[in-house]
Amino acid sequence: QKEVEQDPGPLSVPEGAIVSLNCTYSNSAFQYFMWYRQYSRKGPELLMYTYSSGNKEDGRFTAQVDKSSKYISLFIRDSQPSDSATYLCAMSPPDSNYQLIWGAGTKLIIKP
Amino acid sequence: NAGVTQTPKFQVLKTGQSMTLQCAQDMNHNSMYWYRQDPGMGLRLIYYSASEGTTDKGEVPNGYNVSRLNKREFSLRLESAAPSQTSVYFCASSEHGGDPVLGAFFGQGTRLTVV
Numbered sequence: 679q680k681e682v683e684q685d686p687g688p689l690s691v692p693e694g695a696i697v698s699l700n701c702t703y704s705n706s707a708f709q710y711f712m713w714y715r716q717y718s719r720k721g722p723e724l725l726m727y728t729y730s731s732g733n734k735e736d737g738r739f740t741a742q743v744d745k746s747s748k749y750i751s752l753f754i755r756d757s758q759p760s761d762s763a764t765y766l767c768a769m770s771p772p773d774s775n776y777q778l779i780w781g782a783g784t785k786l787i788i789k790p
Numbered sequence: 791n792a793g794v795t796q797t798p799k800f801q802v803l804k805t806g807q808s809m810t811l812q813c814a815q816d817m818n819h820n821s822m823y824w825y826r827q828d829p830g831m832g833l834r835l836i837y838y839s840a841s842e843g844t845t846d847k848g849e850v851p852n853g854y855n856v857s858r859l860n861k862r863e864f865s866l867r868l869e870s871a872a873p874s875q876t877s878v879y880f881c882a883s884s885e886h887g888g889d890p891v892l893g894a895f896f897g898q899g900t901r902l903t904v905v
Binding site: 682720726776 | 794821824830831832833834835840846848849867880882887893895896897898899
């Protein structure tokens with residue numbers, strides 16, 4: 679079993695819809711939870727992060743961590759075609775600041 | 791504003807050939823990384839360099855070597871390429887010793903095919 683599980687999709691939704699992207703994990707010691715966005719044939723870019731539990735909002739994006747369920751989510755409001763990309767979750771174990779544990783990514787398609 | 795630059799962008803190798811992937815960053819970051827990305831596998835860390843003069847193995851180091859040439863440059867070498875090394879390779883850099891809060895900045899990747 680992988681430490682971090684992420685549905686590969688693709689997830690296809692109409693423009694303007696609310697999108698929910700999720701990751702589950704098995705290691706309760708993970709501390710930082712990050713979301714990266716990766717456009718086709720590009721490198722990933724950090725979208726947002728949260729530390730421990732709770733919510734964090736940045737414009738149309740909200741990241742949520744539920745440590746009791748070992749579940750993290752990224753919500754995108756008023757989705758735009760430019761949001762079409764692969765979204766990767768990543769987590770940091772407490773014993774290493776260098777080795778992030780990555781999900782395989784969910785491909786998101788926003789239809790105009 | 792270049793960020794992280796990788797060369798080459800594409801490469802086809804025959805089994806047994808060697809090659810070096812080059813990476814340079816212009817953000818004065820201390821830490822640099824090499825990842826590989828395969829379908830359904832997510833990113834896997836090959837090697838990292840916490841600071842100039844140091845290198846350490848990541849999750850999948852076998853078949854690779856690295857050199858931190860200076861603060862800007864971090865190269866990845868395949869001594870004898872194998873088909874299992876067909877992948878997309880990403881170089882990344884971060885500011886403070888891998889502090890995940892600051893995130894990592896990635897290059898555009900090198901698509902390597904070994905036949």
